[in-house]
Amino acid sequence: MPRTPALRSLASEKALPYWLILPTIAYVAVFFLVPVVQALLLAFRTQDGQWTTRFLVRMVQDIQFVSALRFTLLLLAIIVPLQLVTALFIALLVNTRFRGSRTFLYICAIPLGISDLAAGLIWFSLFTQHGYINSFLYGLGIIERPIFFLSAQNTGWVLGSIVLAEHWRATAIVLVILVAGLQMISRDYLEAAEVFGARSWQRLWHVTLPLLKPSLQSALIIRTILALQMFAVVVAMGGRMVPVLAGEAYYWYYLYRNTNVASAYALLLMVISALLAWGYLRFLRPREVRP
Amino acid sequence: MTFRQLQRRFLLYMVVVVIALWVLVPLALIALAAFTPRLELYQWPRPVLPSGFSTATMSFFLRSYGTLTSLRNSALVALLTLGMTLAVGAPAGYAVARYVFRGREAFRIGILMTRMFPTSLLAIPLIVTFIRWQLYDTLIGVAFIHTAMALPFAVLITSGIFSGVPKELEEAAMTLGCSRLGAFVRVALPLALPGLAAAAMFTFVISWNEVFASAILTVRNRTLPAQVLTSLEVAPLDFRFAGGFFMIIPALIFMALARRYLFQMWGGAISER
Amino acid sequence: MRYLSVLLLAGLVASAATVAAAPDLTFMSTQMRPITEAEWVRTVLLPPFTTETGVPVVFLGAEEPELTNRILAEFEAGRGSLDLVGDLHGNFLVYYGALKDLGAELAQLEALGDRTLAQSFVELGRIGDAQVYIPWMQATYVLVANKKALQYLPSWADPTTLTYDQLYLWAKKIYEATGEQKLGIPAGPRALLHRFLHGYLYPSFTGAQVKKFDSPAAVLMWEYLKDLWQYVTPSAPLLDSMDTALLSEEVWIAWDHTARVKTAVMERPDDFVVLPAPAGPKGRGVITVLAGLAIPQTAPDPASAYQLIEYLTRPSSQVAILEGVGFFPVVTEAAGAVPTGGLKVLADGVAVQSASPDLLVSIIPGGLGARGGEFNKVYLDSFTEIVIRGRPIKEVLAQQGALLDALFRETGAPTPVPDVYLP
Numbered sequence: 001m002p003r004t005p006a007l008r009s010l011a012s013e014k015a016l017p018y019w020l021i022l023p024t025i026a027y028v029a030v031f032f033l034v035p036v037v038q039a040l041l042l043a044f045r046t047q048d049g050q051w052t053t054r055f056l057v058r059m060v061q062d063i064q065f066v067s068a069l070r071f072t073l074l075l076l077a078i079i080v081p082l083q084l085v086t087a088l089f090i091a092l093l094v095n096t097r098f099r100g101s102r103t104f105l106y107i108c109a110i111p112l113g114i115s116d117l118a119a120g121l122i123w124f125s126l127f128t129q130h131g132y133i134n135s136f137l138y139g140l141g142i143i144e145r146p147i148f149f150l151s152a153q154n155t156g157w158v159l160g161s162i163v164l165a166e167h168w169r170a171t172a173i174v175l176v177i178l179v180a181g182l183q184m185i186s187r188d189y190l191e192a193a194e195v196f197g198a199r200s201w202q203r204l205w206h207v208t209l210p211l212l213k214p215s216l217q218s219a220l221i222i223r224t225i226l227a228l229q230m231f232a233v234v235v236a237m238g239g240r241m242v243p244v245l246a247g248e249a250y251y252w253y254y255l256y257r258n259t260n261v262a263s264a265y266a267l268l269l270m271v272i273s274a275l276l277a278w279g280y281l282r283f284l285r286p287r288e289v290r291p
Numbered sequence: 292m293t294f295r296q297l298q299r300r301f302l303l304y305m306v307v308v309v310i311a312l313w314v315l316v317p318l319a320l321i322a323l324a325a326f327t328p329r330l331e332l333y334q335w336p337r338p339v340l341p342s343g344f345s346t347a348t349m350s351f352f353l354r355s356y357g358t359l360t361s362l363r364n365s366a367l368v369a370l371l372t373l374g375m376t377l378a379v380g381a382p383a384g385y386a387v388a389r390y391v392f393r394g395r396e397a398f399r400i401g402i403l404m405t406r407m408f409p410t411s412l413l414a415i416p417l418i419v420t421f422i423r424w425q426l427y428d429t430l431i432g433v434a435f436i437h438t439a440m441a442l443p444f445a446v447l448i449t450s451g452i453f454s455g456v457p458k459e460l461e462e463a464a465m466t467l468g469c470s471r472l473g474a475f476v477r478v479a480l481p482l483a484l485p486g487l488a489a490a491a492m493f494t495f496v497i498s499w500n501e502v503f504a505s506a507i508l509t510v511r512n513r514t515l516p517a518q519v520l521t522s523l524e525v526a527p528l529d530f531r532f533a534g535g536f537f538m539i540i541p542a543l544i545f546m547a548l549a550r551r552y553l554f555q556m557w558g559g560a561i562s563e564r
Numbered sequence: 565m566r567y568l569s570v571l572l573l574a575g576l577v578a579s580a581a582t583v584a585a586a587p588d589l590t591f592m593s594t595q596m597r598p599i600t601e602a603e604w605v606r607t608v609l610l611p612p613f614t615t616e617t618g619v620p621v622v623f624l625g626a627e628e629p630e631l632t633n634r635i636l637a638e639f640e641a642g643r644g645s646l647d648l649v650g651d652l653h654g655n656f657l658v659y660y661g662a663l664k665d666l667g668a669e670l671a672q673l674e675a676l677g678d679r680t681l682a683q684s685f686v687e688l689g690r691i692g693d694a695q696v697y698i699p700w701m702q703a704t705y706v707l708v709a710n711k712k713a714l715q716y717l718p719s720w721a722d723p724t725t726l727t728y729d730q731l732y733l734w735a736k737k738i739y740e741a742t743g744e745q746k747l748g749i750p751a752g753p754r755a756l757l758h759r760f761l762h763g764y765l766y767p768s769f770t771g772a773q774v775k776k777f778d779s780p781a782a783v784l785m786w787e788y789l790k791d792l793w794q795y796v797t798p799s800a801p802l803l804d805s806m807d808t809a810l811l812s813e814e815v816w817i818a819w820d821h822t823a824r825v826k827t828a829v830m831e832r833p834d835d836f837v838v839l840p841a842p843a844g845p846k847g848r849g850v851i852t853v854l855a856g857l858a859i860p861q862t863a864p865d866p867a868s869a870y871q872l873i874e875y876l877t878r879p880s881s882q883v884a885i886l887e888g889v890g891f892f893p894v895v896t897e898a899a900g901a902v903p904t905g906g907l908k909v910l911a912d913g914v915a916v917q918s919a920s921p922d923l924l925v926s927i928i929p930g931g932l933g934a935r936g937g938e939f940n941k942v943y944l945d946s947f948t949e950i951v952i953r954g955r956p957i958k959e960v961l962a963q964q965g966a967l968l969d970a971l972f973r974e975t976g977a978p979t980p981v982p983d984v985y986l987p
Binding site: 013014016017018020021023024025027028031032033035036038039040090093096098100102104105106107108109110111112113114115116117118121122123125126130131132134135136138139146168173176177179180181183184185186211214215217218221222225228229246249250253254259262263266269270273274277278281 | 303304306307310311313314315317318320321324333335336337338339378379380382383385386387389390392395396398399400402403404405406407408409411412413414416417420435436438439442443444446447448450451452454455456457471482483485486488489492493496499500502516519520528531532535538539541542543545546547550
């Protein structure tokens with residue numbers, strides 16, 4: 001393909017991207033970098049500056065550590081894929097532009113604006129002993145006495161309730177990103193595929209999804225990072241029964257007042273997040289758009 | 292319309308209605324709970340439809356100290372955050388999408404890393420810094436922190452958006468005599484608008500719902516979630532419902548306003564061509 | 565349009581950046597934080613003070629960790645926003661280093677002659693050589709029972725001298741009759757379960773909070789708690805306070821802090837009775853809950869803050885607080901006051917408890933400083949391991965006991981009350 005003058009001028013703007021990212025770097029450095037690095041060092045350093053692995057050991061030996069790690073990864077592994085599939089389904093549905101699809105998308109996007117505190121409260125009021133679900137079932141005569149959805153004897157139910165609540169609350173962000181991404185896909189590609197006789201499944205798999213990769217990637221990274229820090233909903237529904245890493249970090253900082261162990265938890269969360277984000281960036285790399 | 296088409300259409304709307312109900316029913320319940328007479332909330336079985344409509348709890352909550360001021364504060368902080376985040380973050384997103392440059396991957400991961408640290412653990416350092424910088428207990432200070440929290444995501448989302456805008460279009464505009472900036476403003480920006488709207492919505496709600504930094508960095512100038520958290524966390528159920536519902540309403544309104552931008556592309560240039 | 569939005573943004577920035585000049589007093593408190601109580605403080609308790617002194621007060625509620633971090637950070641920065649702080653004894657132990665020594669102010673108060681601050685409380689507020697807080701008001705933990713539960717009480721048991729064994733039989737009988745676990749003990753993430761363990765069960769069963777942590781008597785105590793837990797509501801690990809569960813009748817009997825059951829008793833005073841905490845083999849273990857008033861070293865206006873302390877410790881204010889929100893006085897002149905309605909039910913129950921002959925009073929251990937949180941964690945973790953996860957008691961107590969020993973060894977904290985009275 002012949003190189004146009006315009007392309008050359010684009011390629012010659014070597015310094016421009018650096019100017020464009022500079023404000024972001026400066027901003028984040030000023031507000032976050034120093035305190036975050038200091039906090040992370042606390043995972044290895046005592047108050048009087050000695051290096052130690054004591055705090056990491058304390059974290060790993062803590063009675064909540066193993067279950068917190070397990071529940072965090074379990075919730076992540078259930079919630080994120082579930083949300084991705086649901087959001088993709090709704091986005092594709094909306095993209096068929098049936099009558100009323102705008103209203104439908106608005107409704108589905110509403111939970112985006114709802115805080116985790118409020119969402120926790122809403123779902124808690126549904127699932128408690130004398131909550132709406134039990135009242136409803138009792139009113140219909142299906143049950144004689146309330147079911148304890150949220151109790152230590154029934155961790156399965158508790159986890160299920162957390163998954164439902166978190167799915168309800170946080171699928172909207174994935175949805176909005178995917179809908180925006182779908183709108184960017186030129187119809188030409190799909191029409192071309194149709195001309196060549198591709199069936200709708202094939203079009204989805206070979207045309208839409210590959211073109212949607214950048215959006216899928218963004219959505220996955222954001223959801224994963226936020227799901228790892230998920231805390232308010234878990235506490236509302238799971239109380240002390242379902243410890244998660246973000247919650248342990250918070251408790252160690254605020255309730256047990258041991259900054260060092262709290263930092264060790266934060267470090268662990270960062271490592272897990274970074275590994276996953278790296279994986280998404282590596283394996284969902286969008287093909288470079290070639291002219 | 293054939294029977295088959297009719298059947299498919301019926302199925303489509305069934306699915307749509309079920310999903311919509313899934314979202315709406317919990318919202319309806321908390322709305323009802325917010326206006327249920329207080330003692331009825333404790334009855335067993337709890338009536339889904341209250342016997343009467345009571346505004347006692349809600350009006351006490353609205354009249355109590357700081358509620359309405361905090362609503363205004365939250366709106367100010369969220370708008371400031373929105374403006375700053377897009378102004379700082381969108382150029383970076385564009386750079387990551389358009390250019391292959393040394394350090395790009397490091398930048399992408401690095402910027403996300405800052406968000407992987409639980410911000411709640413920065414309480415004491417943040418307060419100390421903010422006192423020294425005279426930002427303590429100011430709304431602009433809260434907005435600065437919210438911007439730092441939203442920025443990594445804004446860069447990520449906008450880069451995804453800009454990478455979907457074909458490079459050729461901008462290049463074509465430049466061959467036709469547009470400057471580099473002109474090509475961006477006239478071609479890339481309009482095409483990316485719905486995506487930017489998505490990023491803007493997300494930024495707004497991050498700020499709107501953020502409770503930790505707002506609570507710790509303000510004393511008197513609380514935002515709504517900070518205010519609700521401190522006064523309702525230990526309050527009886529009826530107040531928690533009223534406060535929870537009250538926090539949701541502004542979000543609903545904002546979503547309705549932002550909706551227009553999200554759908555701007557529909558029936559627009561690309562899809563009809 | 566574009567200029568308009570730029571203008572708008574500039575206006576926003578300007579209005580957001582302005583800090584209102586604040587000549588008035590900032591009073592932040594972890595007590596009386598629930599919305600109805602905070603409004604009562606603002607509209608009833610404080611206006612007479614402002615009328616009298618001309619100093620407007622901004623009363624702000626705060627969660628304990630938030631207040632602690634704020635005070636420590638303001639101290640570190642050397643510049644503060646809070647004039648007066650209301651908090652619990654146990655929390656002051658964490659950040660007392662950032663507080664002003666109120667020795668002179670205390671002397672000034674006592675010289676007024678119209679109030680006698682209970683001396684044991686004044687002592688509690690003295691850490692090292694400094695009087696870090698002035699006693700403000702007190703509370704305790706009680707048992708609240710729905711009157712529907714009383715018919716299941718064993719006929720030979722007197723509810724005002726209940727023992728832990730009788731509590732067990734009571735809860736068991738209710739379960740057998742109704743099929744529901746109606747006993748409530750708060751075990752949520754923000755609940756005060758640790759106080760139940762180290763200040764109620766441990767002293768009642770072993771005579772000490774710390775000293776007998778993994779003694780044979782402690783093993784018996786944990787076995788008792790495991791048995792009792794069969795009749796505790798399965799929602800307990802979610803519940804931070806018992807008022808909602810009492811009102812909804814999810815539970816019929818509940819142990820909790822008076823501030824956390826108050827709503828229920830005030831809402832339906834005819835349906836509940838307030839009883840003393842149960843007794844064990846070694847006595848009726850209870851904790852003294854003391855709230856105090858302190859002035860941070862960085863307070864912008866310590867003189868007005870002292871005026872407010874003076875106002876809040878007046879016998880008339882102390883009575884007003886009891887009648888308004890149900891916290892008990894710390895000055896002897898106000899001791900006889902009795903509130904009305906639901907608060908009377910509460911006050912009566914507390915009075916019976918204080919008069920119990922077998923009372924065994926514990927004080928939250930001092931000297932642990934910031935590591936008081938880890939002290940709580942030892943008891944909570946033992947609970948999780950033994951009662952929730954069913955691990956062998958002796959093993960858990962040996963493990964957690966080692967952590968507890970290390971805590972006292974590393975901080976050099978003194979043996980707490982009542983452990984010091986043991987041989």
